[in-house]
Amino acid sequence: MSNDFPVLFTVGNSSRHDxxxxxxxxxxxxxxxxxxxxxxxxxxxxxxxxxxxKNKNPHEVKSVKVRWAGEPRESRLWPNATLLTEDNVxxxxxxxALHEGKDILEVEAEQKELSPEEKQEAETGEEGKK
Numbered sequence: 001m002s003n004d005f006p007v008l009f010t011v012g013n014s015s016r017h018d019x020x021x022x023x024x025x026x027x028x029x030x031x032x033x034x035x036x037x038x039x040x041x042x043x044x045x046x047x048x049x050x051x052x053x054k055n056k057n058p059h060e061v062k063s064v065k066v067r068w069a070g071e072p073r074e075s076r077l078w079p080n081a082t083l084l085t086e087d088n089v090x091x092x093x094x095x096x097a098l099h100e101g102k103d104i105l106e107v108e109a110e111q112k113e114l115s116p117e118e119k120q121e122a123e124t125g126e127e128g129k130k
Contacts, residue, residue, distance in 0.1 A: 009105035032061035069102035
């Protein structure tokens with residue numbers, strides 16, 4: 001039996017989303033890495049005009065917060081969201097697992113700047129595909 005549990009995440013305030021498998025032993029860097037991989041590979045994370053964009057740089061996760069579902073908890077007492085930190089990540093992920101898919105990760109991500117070497121590799125790779 002696996003300790004992994006599915007979690008829905010959204011990218012910013014958009015409809016871009018997907019589902020990843022997490023477990024409570026992950027660090028914030030591990031979570032960010034899983035989400036970055038999903039963003040780059042998932043058709044659910046593509047924006048409507050992404051195919052026209054010249055910026056093909058990968059996304060980098062800047063922050064992750066949990067948007068708590070209000071049901072069945074007392075909404076007056078329970079917060080709307082909690083930012084993940086290294087100190088609370090395990091406890092937060094355990095709560096998310098207990099809530100069985102009702103909570104959502106909100107991810108702030110931006111496309112990172114490539115170093116000159118990475119740009120050259122990307123351009124060489126694109127030319128090789130043509």
